[in-house]
Each structure stands twice: as C-alpha cells, then as structure tokens.
Amino acid sequence: MLHSYNCPNGRAMDGYADRLLNAIADKGTPCIVGLDPRIDQMPLFTKNSGSSSSTYEETVHDSIMAYHRCVVDAVADMIPAIKIQSAFFEQYGIGGMRAFYDTIHYAKKKGLMVIADAKRGDIGSTAQAYANAFLSGETNGEPDKRALADCLTISPYLGKDSIDPFIKTCMKYGTGVSILVKTTNPGSADVQNLTLSDGKKVHEHVAEMVNSYSSENPGANGYSSIGAVVGATFPEEARKLRKMMPHAIFLVPGYGHQGGSAKNAALCFNNDGLGAVVSASRSITYDFKSLDIAEEKCVSEIRLKTEAMISDINAAIKR
Amino acid sequence: MLHSYNCPNGRAMDGYADRLLNAIADKGTPCIVGLDPRIDQMPLFTKNSGSSSSTYEETVHDSIMAYHRCVVDAVADMIPAIKIQSAFFEQYGIGGMRAFYDTIHYAKKKGLMVIADAKRGDIGSTAQAYANAFLSGETNGEPDKRALADCLTISPYLGKDSIDPFIKTCMKYGTGVSILVKTTNPGSADVQNLTLSDGKKVHEHVAEMVNSYSSENPGANGYSSIGAVVGATFPEEARKLRKMMPHAIFLVPGYGHQGGSAKNAALCFNNDGLGAVVSASRSITYDFKSLDIAEEKCVSEIRLKTEAMISDINAAIKR
Numbered sequence: 001m002l003h004s005y006n007c008p009n010g011r012a013m014d015g016y017a018d019r020l021l022n023a024i025a026d027k028g029t030p031c032i033v034g035l036d037p038r039i040d041q042m043p044l045f046t047k048n049s050g051s052s053s054s055t056y057e058e059t060v061h062d063s064i065m066a067y068h069r070c071v072v073d074a075v076a077d078m079i080p081a082i083k084i085q086s087a088f089f090e091q092y093g094i095g096g097m098r099a100f101y102d103t104i105h106y107a108k109k110k111g112l113m114v115i116a117d118a119k120r121g122d123i124g125s126t127a128q129a130y131a132n133a134f135l136s137g138e139t140n141g142e143p144d145k146r147a148l149a150d151c152l153t154i155s156p157y158l159g160k161d162s163i164d165p166f167i168k169t170c171m172k173y174g175t176g177v178s179i180l181v182k183t184t185n186p187g188s189a190d191v192q193n194l195t196l197s198d199g200k201k202v203h204e205h206v207a208e209m210v211n212s213y214s215s216e217n218p219g220a221n222g223y224s225s226i227g228a229v230v231g232a233t234f235p236e237e238a239r240k241l242r243k244m245m246p247h248a249i250f251l252v253p254g255y256g257h258q259g260g261s262a263k264n265a266a267l268c269f270n271n272d273g274l275g276a277v278v279s280a281s282r283s284i285t286y287d288f289k290s291l292d293i294a295e296e297k298c299v300s301e302i303r304l305k306t307e308a309m310i311s312d313i314n315a316a317i318k319r
Numbered sequence: 320m321l322h323s324y325n326c327p328n329g330r331a332m333d334g335y336a337d338r339l340l341n342a343i344a345d346k347g348t349p350c351i352v353g354l355d356p357r358i359d360q361m362p363l364f365t366k367n368s369g370s371s372s373s374t375y376e377e378t379v380h381d382s383i384m385a386y387h388r389c390v391v392d393a394v395a396d397m398i399p400a401i402k403i404q405s406a407f408f409e410q411y412g413i414g415g416m417r418a419f420y421d422t423i424h425y426a427k428k429k430g431l432m433v434i435a436d437a438k439r440g441d442i443g444s445t446a447q448a449y450a451n452a453f454l455s456g457e458t459n460g461e462p463d464k465r466a467l468a469d470c471l472t473i474s475p476y477l478g479k480d481s482i483d484p485f486i487k488t489c490m491k492y493g494t495g496v497s498i499l500v501k502t503t504n505p506g507s508a509d510v511q512n513l514t515l516s517d518g519k520k521v522h523e524h525v526a527e528m529v530n531s532y533s534s535e536n537p538g539a540n541g542y543s544s545i546g547a548v549v550g551a552t553f554p555e556e557a558r559k560l561r562k563m564m565p566h567a568i569f570l571v572p573g574y575g576h577q578g579g580s581a582k583n584a585a586l587c588f589n590n591d592g593l594g595a596v597v598s599a600s601r602s603i604t605y606d607f608k609s610l611d612i613a614e615e616k617c618v619s620e621i622r623l624k625t626e627a628m629i630s631d632i633n634a635a636i637k638r
Contacts, residue, residue, distance in 0.1 A: 036445070087441055087448035097416050121474065122406055122438055123504040126355070129406035155440065157476040157499060159506030180476060185442040187478030194524060197514040202521060205513060 016150055016176030017219035017227070017249055021274065023080030023113055029310045030269075030317070032115070033075050034253070034281025035068055035103060036085040037096070042067045043288035043298050060095030061102070068103045070295055071285055074302040076110040078310065081150070083251070083279045086118035104149060113150040115251065115277075119180060121155030127162045130154075131169035135177070151176040153229055153251065156206045167213060167226055176225035176249075179210050181241060184231030184254030203237070207244045214247040223249050223275060230268055232260025232278065238267040242275070250276040256283030256309070262316035269317050278313050335469055335495030336538035336546070336568055340593065342399030342432055348629045349588075349636070351434070352394050353402040353572070353600025354387055354422060356415070361386045362607035362617050379414030380421070387422045389614055390604055393621040395429040397629065400469070402570070402598045405437035423468060432469040434570060434596075438499060440474030446481050449473075450488035454496070470495040472548055472570065475525045486532060486545055495544035495568075498529050500560060503550030503573035522556070526563045533566040542568050542594060549587055551579025551597065557586040561594070569595035575602030575628070581635035588636050597632050 014022070024030050039047065042063065049066035072082065082103075089100035104114045120130040134152040154166055154177050166177045182192055182203045192203040200208075207228065214224035224247045230238055232254035242250070250268040254260035255278050268276040284305045288298060333341070343349050358366065361382065368385035391401065401422075408419035423433045439449040453471040473485055473496050485496045501511055501522045511522040519527075526547065533543035543566045549557055551573035561569070569587040573579035574597050587595040603624045607617060 036448075085441075085445055085448075087439070087445045087452065090452040091448045093452075094413065094417055094420065098413055101413065119439070119441055119474070120406070122404075123502060124506075126404055126406045129355075129404075129410045133406065133409040133412075155438070155474050155476050157474050157510055158502050158504060159509030159511070161504050161506030162502075163506075183442060183477050183481075185477060185480050187443075187480030187482075190478030190528070191476055191521070191525065192478070194521065195516040197516055197518075199516075202510070202513065206510065209509065 015174045015219045016170065016225035017223040018221055019150065019174070020080060020113060020176075020249065020277070021219075021221050021223060024274070024277070027078060027080045029079060029314055030274075030277045031306070031310045031313050032079050032081045032083055032277050032279045033071065033284050033306060034083040034085060034117070034279045035071060035285060036088040036281045037064045037067070037092070037099065038088060038286070039063050039092075041286045041289050044290055044292045045295050045298070046070070047290070057093065057095035057098070060092045061099045064089070064092070064096065064099035065102055065106070068099070069106055070298055071302055072107050072110050072112065074299040075306050076112055078303065078306050079112070081113035081115055081277060082107050083115040083117050083281070085281065086116060115151040115153070115178070116149035117153045119153050119155050121158050121162055123158060124161050124165055128165040128169070131166045135166065135169045135175040136173050149175070151178060151227075151251075153178045153180065155180050156209060160209065163209075163213070167217065170225050171217060174225075176227060178227045178229045178249075178251040179206070181206050181210060181228040182230050182234060182237050184233045184258050184260065188231070204240070204244065207241050210248055211245045214245060218247055223247055227251060229253070232265040232268065233258060235264045235267050238264060242268060242270065246270065248275070252276050252278045255313070256280040257286075262312040265313060266316035266318065271318060273317050280309055284309065334493045334538045335489065335544035336542040337540055338469065338493070339399060339432060339495075339568065339596070340540050340542060343593070343596070346397060346399045348398060348633055349596045350625070350629045350632050351398050351400045351402055351596050351598045352390065352603050352625060353404060353436070353598045354390060354604060355404040355407040355600045356383045356386070356411070356418065357407060357605070358382050358411075360605045360608050363609055363611045364614050364617070365389070366609070376412065376414035376417070379411045380418045383408070383411070383415065383418035384421055384425070387418070388425060389617055390621055391426050391429050391431065393618040394625050395431055397622065397625050398431070400432035400434055400596060401426050402434040402436050402600070404600065405435060434470040434472070434497070435468035436472045438472050438474050440477050440481055442477060443480050443484055447484040447488070450485045454485065454488045454494040455492050468494070470497060470546075470570075472497045472499065474499050475528065479528065482532070486536065489544050490536060493544075495546060497546045497548045497568075497570040498525070500525050500529060500547040501549050501553060501556050503552045503577050503579065507550070523559070523563065526560050529567055530564045533564060537566055542566055546570060548572070551584040551587065552577060554583045554586050557583060561587060561589065565589065567594070571595050571597045574632070575599040576605075581631040584632060585635035585637065590637060592636050599628055603628065
C-alpha cells in the first residue's frame with residue numbers, strides 16, 4: 001500500500017487522511033470553519049473593499065475575498081482546515097467562482113487544508129471531469145487556475161461507477177472525498193432513511209459502500225482518504241454509522257446554527273478521539289450583517305467564536 | 320394555477336414545460352444535443368482560435384466558444400434545446416466557467432432553450448443558492464453575469480426540503496428542474512435499484528416524489544416544469560417510470576454513445592408522443608478530434624449527425 005503521492009510539482013506528499021490527521025494533531029482540534037459567502041451577511045468593510053472596484057465581477061470577488069482573507073487570517077493558527085460551500089460562490093457568477101479559487105489558494109498559503117463542499121456526482125466520464133476540476137491539480141497544466149482542494153464532498157446516488165473516478169484521482173494525487181451518507185437536514189429522511197428489504201436503511205447501505213472503499217484504501221494512520229459526510233443532528237444514526245465505517249474520516253456539519261450539539265458531534269469520533277472533523281459555518285461567520293466594525297475587531301470576534309467552538313467540541317470528545 | 324411568470328425584465332412568460340413543448344412542436348422533434356466540452360475532442364480550427372489569445376483562461380474560453388458557436392449555429396434551426404454538462408466546463412477553471420455562461424447566452428440568442436446538467440443538490444439554504452445561481456436570473460441584479468438556464472438537473476438524495484427551494488424558484492421564474500430518478504450508467508443499480516421493504520425500488524420511490532411535485536405543478540399543456548432524468552439504457556424501468564410520472568417531462572440521456580437505442584428512448588414518451596426530450600452528446604460532437612476540417616464542413620457534419628438522430632428518434636416515437 002502506497003502512503004505517499006506525487007503532488008503536481010513532483011514532491012512526494014502524504015495522502016489526504018494523513019495530512020489531515022497531522023494538521024488536527026498540530027492544531028489540537030478537529031474543528032473546522034465553513035465559508036458560505038453571502039455578501040449581505042458580511043461586515044461593512046468588506047463591501048467597501050468591493051465597491052471601489054469597477055465591474056460587478058470584481059466587486060463581488062473583492063468583497064468576498066476581503067472577508068475570506070479576514071476569516072482565514074483569524075483562524076489559520078487555530079484549526080486544521082476550512083470548508084468552502086460551492087453553491088454560495090456559484091450564485092455570484094464568475095466573480096464568485098474566482099473567489100472560490102482564490103479562497104482555496106489563500107487558505108492553503110496560510111497553512112490551512114481546504115474541503116470543497118460541492119456535492120458533485122455524475123456518470124463515470126463526467127465524474128472524472130469533476131475529479132479533474134477539484135482533486136487533480138493537473139487540469140491542463142495551469143496550476144494557478146485550478147480549484148485544487150484537499151477534499152471534495154460527493155453524492156452516492158449514481159452508484160459505484162460514479163464514485164470510482166474520484167477514488168482513483170484521490171489515490172493518485174493524495175487528495176480525498178467525503179461521500180454523503182446521512183445529511184443534517186430533516187428531509188434527509190425522505191430517501192436516506194428508507195428501509196430496504198433486508199432491514200437496513202438506504203444510508204446504512206451507502207455506509208457499507210463507503211466502508212469497503214475506506215477499508216481498501218487506508219492511510220499510514222489507519223484512516224482513509226475516502227470518508228463520509230455524517231451530520232451532527234442525528235445522534236442515533238451517528239453512533240451506528242461510526243461503528244459501520246471505522247476507517248472513514250467523518251465530515252460532520254450541523255454543529256451550531258443547524259442545532260447539532262457538541263455531544264452529538266462527539267458521537268462521530270472513534271474511541272481514539274479521532275476520525276472526524278466538525279464544521280461550523282453560519283454560527284461563526286454570519287453575525288456581521290452590514291456591521292460597521294473594524295477588521296481587527298472582526299478578526300478578534302471570529303477568534304472568540306472559534307475558540308468557544310473548539311472548547312465545546314474538544315471537551316465533548318472522549319479520548 | 321398560474322401559467323405565466325415574470326421574467327427578469329418584467330415581461331410575462333410561459334413556464335419551462337410550456338416553452339419546451341412549444342419549441343418541440345416548432346422544431347418537430349424532441350431531440351436535443353449535449354455539449355460536454357473536451358478541447359482534445361474538438362476540431363483544429365477551434366484550437367487555433369484559442370491559441371491566438373494571451374492567457375490560459377482566454378485560450379480555454381475562446382477554444383470552447385469557437386466550437387460551441389459552431390455547434391449551436393449548426394443545430395439552432397433543427398432542435399428545441401441544448402444540454403450543457405457543467406463538469407466539463409468546470410474542469411477548465413474560470414475560462415471554462417466563463418464559456419459555460421457564454422454558451423448559455425449564445426444558445427438562447429440563437430433561439431435554443433438550455434438545460435444545465437449539473438446535478439446539484441444540498442440542504443435548503445444551500446439549495447436556494449444553487450437555484451439562485453442557475454434558475455432565477457436575479458442574482459444581484461446583474462443579468463449578464465448569471466447562468467440563467469431554462470432547466471437544471473438536481474439530485475434527490477437529500478430529500479424534499481432540498482428540492483423545495485428549486486421548485487419555488489422555478490415556479491417564480493418560469494424555469495424547470497429534472498430530478499435524477501434512474502441514470503444511464505450500470506452503477507445506477509447500486510443505490511437506485513435497491514429494493515425497499517414495501518417491494519418498491521429506491522428510484523421508484525423517488526419517481527413517486529417527482530410525480531407528486533409534477534402533479535401539483537402542471538403547465539398549461541398538462542406537463543410540469545418539474546421533471547425527471549430517466550436514462551435510455553434501461554427499457555423496463557423506462558416503461559414503468561413513464562406510467563408512474565405521467566405529467567413529468569423526462570430528460571433522456573444515454574442515446575447513442577452510451578448504447579441507448581431509439582426504441583428504448585421512445586419508451587420514455589407518453590402515447591401523445593410527448594413527455595420527453597432525448598439527448599445525445601458524444602455521438603454528435605466528439606468525432607472531430609484535432610481534425611483539420613473547415614468550420615463549414617464541421618457544421619454540415621454536425622447537421623448530418625443531428626438529422627440522423629432526429630429521423631431515428633422521431634420514427635420510433637408512437638403518435
């Protein structure tokens with residue numbers, strides 16, 4: 001089993017899971033912050049930054065980046081990774097997508113790993129194009145134009161041959177995927193909780209698919225770069241899913257604004273205190289709606305919120 | 320029941336389903352052409368067009384657009400719509416995404432409707448951001464920057480509250496969605512064909528969800544703007560699903576390169592000869608790999624291929 005990969009410039013590097021576990025150990029927490037840009041939720045200084053630019057595309061880009069640089073600077077020494085939600089960038093058109101790429105580059109430059117939450121999924125050849133877009137860093141040999149994330153969320157609805165191209169790309173480039181298993185929303189029950197003829201739920205069947213991928217592709221530390229999305233909002237499911245996918249790293253959204261508690265999020269960890277990252281977006285980054293606040297004050301408030309989350313989550317995890 | 324909508328400039332317009340049925344009647348066929356840009360599959364003249372530009376972003380954009388203008392010009396008077404596959408644009412970074420938007424605008428200018436095949440899906444607030452991005456035409460009041468498609472493919476895995484924001488947006492702006500029910504790939508069996516405790520398959524349960532949406536939201540012609548993706552590669556399923564979702568317009572990929580026959584695709588139509596559009600991508604647009612062919616010759620070859628598809632499909636549909 002290979003544990004190192006060639007990154008685009010030819011240096012060997014560890015796989016996603018190993019790099020993430022190192023970053024978690026380094027920062028002392030599995031908490032991550034999510035960036036779901038909504039310009040109307042950002043403090044005034046970011047809009048002023050944008051409004052001096054000439055085109056809509058530049059205004060959007062500059063506003064988002066002013067805020068994201070502020071957030072990244074605030075949390076870079078505290079957490080292992082950020083999660084960026086593609087939809088909120090896409091809604092701003094090209095300026096938003098440019099900010100998506102630039103947020104990745106800025107965060108990586110500041111030593112953060114980046115999880116692209118885009119929930120992509122398609123038939124094989126198209127899935128390969130998505131893998132190229134987010135996880136290969138080799139799209140047409142132009143490294144500065146690519147959205148090279150460390151990890152991408154993907155959907156299982158199209159089945160294994162839609163997942164395989166992502167896995168192959170991850171194994172080649174040391175990147176990772178988190179496969180949607182049980183999402184945070186109430187409506188996740190509509191399909192994910194359907195009971196199958198063998199008594200299992202649909203999401204449990206998907207968990208078995210994920211477990212076979214993660215067991216077959218372990219990193220040096222026993223955890224795999226092929227992980228799962230499991231929300232912090234359904235404790236019973238989390239407890240069961242943790243046992244079903246021992247080698248998978250769980251990406252755990254739903255803490256904070258969506259109502260998931262630290263106690264629930266903690267159920268997504270193994271007894272070694274590892275195996276998950278817990279993400280909060282709105283509860284950390286959305287409280288500055290058009291607020292006329294200095295950037296330094298904004299940074300310190302984001303640090304306080306992040307510290308509070310870290311204390312809450314770290315205390316809840318059994319070790 | 321409202322049958323007209325306000326489009327961004329304030330003119331009333333019909334909903335997606337009605338506009339599509341009119342376009343099908345107008346062009347005399349339910350065949351559509353898919354654009355899955357791969358620069359290595361394009362004829363030489365498109366690359367030459369790109370390579371005169373200065374940056375990678377421009378080169379990519381100009382190459383893709385040179386080809387897409389050629390394809391759109393070739394088929395604009397023959398078919399009602401094109402389908403554009405987001406992944407293949409995204410893999411080229413910002414230049415690719417710019418071509419995605421410009422392809423939409425160019426095709427609409429030439430009188431074609433546009434189906435954005437991006438298979439998006441997320442929890443409510445995030446789904447709304449995707450709906451804003453693709454289906455509202457109102458993102459920040461900058462019409463030229465938006466990716467306003469007529470229809471978007473979406474995934475059902477996150478359940479009804481992840482679909483509702485799309486439906487609401489479609490009903491407001493006269494756009495549509497095609498919800499993934501049964502995809503073309505062999506691996507679609509892995510999740511979509513699981514048998515539930517009540518004997519139904521997962522994709523049949525999703526079809527019931529789609530049917531309740533499409534029954535509740537009919538257009539003037541009885542067909543709904545809330546439709547389904549049903550591949551041309553599984554005839555038994557197509558036959559059954561057609562009966563389960565009488566008001567849904569099926570987006571039918573898989574004809575041609577993926578092996579779906581006209582006979583299979585025809586099973587996706589109702590007895591009125593309506594209720595589906597059949598898409599072919601690679602079999603029509605991928606045969607010009609670096610070929611040194613004049614643009615006029617390329618146009619005429621694409622027309623010939625499209626004519627052949629139209630004859631094949633039109634003959635197979637019972638009326």
